[in-house]
Amino acid sequence: MLAEREQGFRKMLEKSIVENIKIEHKVILKGQYRTAYDLLKDSLDTGITPCLVGPPGVGKSLLARKVAEDTGRSFHEVFFDENVTPSRLIGSFDPALVVRNGRNISSFEPGPLIRAMVEGGLFVAQELNRATEFCQNSLIAPLEERHYHLFPIGMVKAHENFAFVSTQNPIETAGTYRLSKVLVDRMGSWIRLDYPDKETEMEIIKENTPAFSLPESALNKIYDIVNATRNTASLEIPASPRSGIFLTKLVNKYIERFEDEDAAIRFFAPAVLSKEMRVREEGKTINMIIEEIVTKRLE
Template structure:
């Protein structure tokens, strides 16, 4: 694995800036390695935006932050045709989606038309504007953030779009020691004001080459079967936990098993291995599955959360 050292260097560089969000940083790098999009959900002040911006700074790639608002239009993302009188013709002005790393900040504040434009970019790596289809850069990935508690001025993401995210990461508060370290680093921040949080560690070609190496990570047939069993268990949890026979309205799609395979291979690569273990699958499974499950009304009335259901299935479904 020729490029593992560079990826590990990037991961260490992220730790030098972000305190107490090790799982989030792992998932951002997994998204980069697997070529998937990442949705980060957490309360304000938990370094969601800072973590994504720091990852972008560590890669010598074109980065664009888009602040999603209710008045955003599809053309604000994709670009639009502009008439040039001196040439007597229309010229297409590319929108921010033509960059390589996109930070979609507060993604749930944009209306349905904007989400539809983003959906094509996320799934097909292309956009259609002005009657023409244009390809996006090979590295293209969306890292989106949303706040779980705000309701005014927000639009729930449609299930079809949620399914396009490789991972849905949820954040919690840091520990007391981590919060103390955040205070100390903040006091010293004025010394580096105006500088990038970290220097670029790798370029686009290295990141793409590392992705190719992730595809070479070995996944044993028994581990593949375990991934499929987990995905199918979300559709019929009653087969594993009888009390949950009516708990799920819609389970994870086949795309969930693909996400598990790609993300577990990327996590194994990040851990310095060239093979996937069942523990890799168990670690990454909640982030691959939680946004692909719709609980029934009865389950919600009983206060059953998606995370609790996934944890119960991980305990019930035997690992190889």
Template sequence: MTHTSSVGPVADAGPTEVIERAAEAELLEAALLSGAHVLLEGPPGTGKSTLLRQVATGRRIAFVMVEGNAELTPARLIGHFDPALVLTKGYVPDIFADGPLLEAMRTGGLLYVEELNRIPEETLNVLLTAMSELEITVPRLGRVAAAPGFALVAAMNPFDAVGTARVSGALYDRTCRISMDYQTAEAEQEIVGLRTRDIDPTWRARVVELVRSTRDHDDIRFGSSVRGAIDVARLSVELARLRGTTTDDWHVGLAAAKAALSGRIRLHDGCDRTPEQVVTALYVAVFGAEPSESDRDPASDSDASPGSPGEP
């Protein structure tokens, strides 16, 4: 289990501008100012973490982030006494190492839990107590009350059923829910533009179109987020440099798309194609067929390597 924290402005973690999320940012800030806890729901790559970082930075409040997974036990969330010092000092408060929950409570900060629906039920119960009572009782340490400003903001992808658990109604009853779906094509093009350099806008738009097409394909259960488009663009730039060609080279784009997207999509059970084959089909639909294919001698197709550049 890992967690990060900061007090005041959040440490730079790359571009933090939230594109096309003004309404969600306003709603999140209003919820936190009202003292509510918040649940951000949406697919990966829709800006949930970036949105919260922006709000926390603007309010200059402590921010503690923890990754939700099966290893996030109550002890790791709350904290623990140093075993070595217990032998010499006993269970005294000054040898207790705060976990992310107590760190956020003591500082009156935000506790951000990613992938909430992946944490164990007993850990979720600890969070519910802290949310409801604004205090918890830790064995041998005693009562810990939350400082003013403490709030839980949790995020989860409600569409991912692998390795997740159903979130109870008790949590929904204690949170304000903000739904975050994919942004528009124009917004995603702007996001990719912020994270890449020297990319032709027309070609970048087609990369975004490719990635967005993974979200409504008959063979695909879950498509790629905008992170896939960012990686396709970045890979294309570097691969073109290594091959001594241009970024918009058809073969460069296909290789980058297969590498960036084949692991991000999830196919329906029973699909008889590989992720690479599905990505290739989508790539052809957006970027067109392989250049010069119509000029080839059909008799030589069986001898040619698919996707090899410069085949006459």
């Protein structure tokens, strides 16, 4: 029984393997996104390493993926934290194969950075400021000299299309780590994204909601509620565009169950919006603040 289930799983796993994850919706390239996209592409085509800076959920990863797709580069990414080691990026020798074949190319398991360097892909270092200094320093040679000394195989020279992008949240929301000075100096362009303007954000929400069929009035209310969290001094971390997408997906799918759009928004908003927003104001809970915001916008 167990063996059957295991075999079934392996078959399903095999079917699930894909070459590349493709972007499945339209990418809105208006306003700040147009500028950021052009800057990103121009920097990469000039061999300059850009850093995308912006709060969570504003579209940093999506832009990097879009540029990779549009320029025919494979896409490799690593989410950094203090546990990511240089060998996680570079790769390592498989001990069993080393015993059989020795330390050479056939026993080497490449990591995402070496893969991107060899294939001419785009390597995206997500939240690079959270990496240890040791790990950050291991990136200097690939960035500056476009090579990596892979002992004992030899010097790996990067393909001419190899490109590197880093992303980070603005320092105040990014925890305690910082990008090391040597690395900062090697990043040639700083591309900043913020919360998009109303029209753009509503378009982004629509594009990301399958079978979107809400009236404009409902979308307006959702945007106003999400945006209000960004202008509420008592909330330390406001709602991201991602939260607007989540809320719209729920309201869009289940609106029929409610008396009207207001009731649907009122039902889902607290669950979507009350995640990790730390409250600055004493004596208030997150739910009280969300309730105030929602009530004010649905009057």
